Amino acid sequence: MTKDIRLAFAHPSERSEAMDDASDPCDRISLRDHVVEVEIGAFQVERGATQRVRFNVVVELRPIPAPLDDDVDRVLSYDTITDAIATELAAERLNLLETLAERIAQRLLSEPQPTRVFVRIEKLDRGPGALGVEIVRSRVADLTPVSDVVASGLQPTLLFLSNEAIAAAELPRWLDKLEATGAPVILCVGPADGDAPQSKSRQAQRRIDLLATEQNAWVLAGRDKRCVVTNTRTEIEWAMKHGQISVWAPSKIVLDAVDGPSADPSDAVALSLWFAEELDAGRIVVIGAKVPGEVTRPVQVLSCDLASTAL
Structure with missing residues (x-):
């Protein structure tokens, strides 16, 4: 040998x-x-x-x-x-x-x-x-210590958009206003309107609901070229550090979470609020949707009509 x-x-x-x-x-x-x-x-x-x-x-x-x-x-x-x-x-x-x-x-x-x-x-x-x-x-001379999104110190604005808000003509102006604040921006959505496929398996249905949300994330990304679909913490942290607007595709992070969300994936707002906790979001805004009864941090809820003036 x-x-x-x-x-x-x-x-x-x-x-x-x-x-x-x-x-x-x-x-x-x-x-x-x-x-x-x-x-x-x-x-x-x-x-x-x-x-x-x-x-x-x-x-x-x-x-x-x-x-x-x-x-x-x-x-x-x-x-x-x-x-x-x-x-x-x-x-x-x-x-x-x-x-x-x-x-x-x-x-x-x-x-x-x-x-x-x-x-x-x-x-x-x-x-x-x-x-x-x-x-x-x-060790290399320019080694950057390992960090995750929370440890990086960046507190993003997390914006949940209803399907009405995704289609709104004012969407680019909303994004302009959020970019002007200087905080990283992460966009969250739910599934598109319409009946999703149904499975008797809870695990299969969970994946179906998450994939339906991801399809809608790509719809949103197609509305504005500044929006880039991201599905890993590494991608999201890079986007936060480089001023890129992320659209969250939730499957990987939700399925890989050690302590996953209690919210059903079909409850898109609740899932987004869980993600806001994971990111230690500095600001949470929901446009065109209702929030669950119990929330752990302040949430700004706006109608599509008032978003342009209230953001």
Whole structure:
């Protein structure tokens, strides 16, 4: 067995040692055989069920120049590794181990001390052995710490549009006014008018209702070229940072949410209010529709006739 093959199947700590630069030695901390029950996977059979996933992580660190003085606050805590795993698992349901490994590595590298991270993740219940991925990531000079929409500090305006509002001639002027405020803008809609297909399966009906909403999102995007349909948190955060108006296509975020909305997807306003909470929206406006009886933050409700003057 060659050295490369042996290292490919060795623990990440051995790979880290083999890649070490003798002229610039580093310190290491590691987490071994950390097993978590989690829902993850791209296949339908993996939805709605948890499976055991094992994590092995090695973090290479800059040596601390001053004496430690046995002070726990001067070293990178092992909890930093387990917290990075828990945070990324709680953020959203993921399809790929590769995505999870990348996010864990980025989160760890956003800390001051780490210089390189080795992450191995394995599914323990998907076959006769362990199925997994391993990645190595290094700090770069312009590394941006990992963040999600809420952590970015951007508080968008979330605007729900009824079907009457989508078709309104004043829509471009409403968007002009919202753009002028300087806040990121995210548009939400419900399904188009008309009877949607019906299924006896609750899970199937949920997807049908979400897809009906997404079809209407594309209708709205066709009304104004500034509106771009987005369906992932990454796309939405990029749009928020670059002044692009997003039209939310809800399927992926709703289906991948760890703590999903209690609202039925057919209740488009309630679903949009849940999304506003997820984004920590600074302003919520509903045009041409009623809001549920209980809301957790202020909502501005406008008729189509009054929107032009009240926005």
